[in-house]
Amino acid sequence: MENIAQHIEAxxxxxxxxITQKDILLVLQEIYDVSPSIAxxxxxxxxxxxxxxxxxxxxxxxxxxxxxxxxxxxxxxxxVHKLQTQRSKKKLSQAAxxxxxxxxxxxxxxxxxxxxxxGVNCDYTIQKLLEKDLITISGKSKAIGxxxxxxxxxxxxxxxxxxxxxxxxxxxxxxxxxxxxxxGSE
Numbered sequence: 634m635e636n637i638a639q640h641i642e643a644x645x646x647x648x649x650x651x652i653t654q655k656d657i658l659l660v661l662q663e664i665y666d667v668s669p670s671i672a673x674x675x676x677x678x679x680x681x682x683x684x685x686x687x688x689x690x691x692x693x694x695x696x697x698x699x700x701x702x703x704x705x706x707x708x709x710x711x712x713v714h715k716l717q718t719q720r721s722k723k724k725l726s727q728a729a730x731x732x733x734x735x736x737x738x739x740x741x742x743x744x745x746x747x748x749x750x751x752g753v754n755c756d757y758t759i760q761k762l763l764e765k766d767l768i769t770i771s772g773k774s775k776a777i778g779x780x781x782x783x784x785x786x787x788x789x790x791x792x793x794x795x796x797x798x799x800x801x802x803x804x805x806x807x808x809x810x811x812x813x814x815x816x817g818s819e
Contacts, residue, residue, distance in 0.1 A: 638677050640664065645681070650787045651700030654678075698790040725765075732758045733767055737789070737801055741771045741782035759783065767792070 644657055654674055662668035669677070678694075678701060685693045691709045694701055705713050725733065732755055735747050747755050762768045771784035785798065795801065 637661065637665075637669065638681060641674070641677050642681055645694060645701050646703055648700075648702065650791050651697045651702040653700040656700070697794060698787055698796050702791065726758075728753075728755075728758045729761055733762055733785075733789075736762070736768050736783050737785050737798060740784040740798060741774075742784075743774050743776070743780040743782060745780060747783075 640661065641657055644652055644660055654671065658668045658671075658674060661674075668674075682694045685703075690706075692703050692705050695704045697704070728751075731751060732747060735750050736742055739746065739750075744755055744759055747759070759768070763770070766786050766788040768783050768789070769786040770781050772782045773779040774782055790796065
């Protein structure tokens with residue numbers, strides 16, 4: 634298995650989302666007819682992670698969402714953020730953010746359930762979130778009519794740097810709002 638580390642690097646680099654060890658092994662098996670063991674693969678991944686932790690590189694290999702992905706190091710976040718801000722002409726609307734939040738916290742959830750929470754039709758918003766690959770169709774409900782179930786996608790997990798919905802902030806983690814209307818008294 635010649636140059637296996639370079640093949641692993643290429644797979645991580647070419648993946649739009651994080652790539653799992655299982656996916657790497659499947660590709661390597663097709664290339665070499667014999668794939669490395671999990672321990673050998675982990676050794677190669679550790680070597681790649683060490684290689685890109687060197688200060689000469691503005692990016693590193695990070696384990697995200699159960700897989701591996703090249704990410705910019707924090708020292709370069711502002712630079713990359715400026716580029717993304719310039720390129721980002723389409724931001725999520727308030728309705729899209731609300732809908733995405735509902736899906737993230739209540740997944741899997743039907744469109745009807747989302748609409749009942751928001752109190753408005755969500756057809757357009759759900760379509761836009763599907764197009765941006767922030768949510769995905771995760772199955773069908775057992776309810777009458779078998780409506781589609783929506784969940785957050787791996788793109789959502791990668792974007793927010795989390796491994797599962799359990800890592801989302803909980804209400805107790807958010808700053809408490811006061812029940813005071815107007816100016817507070819001293």
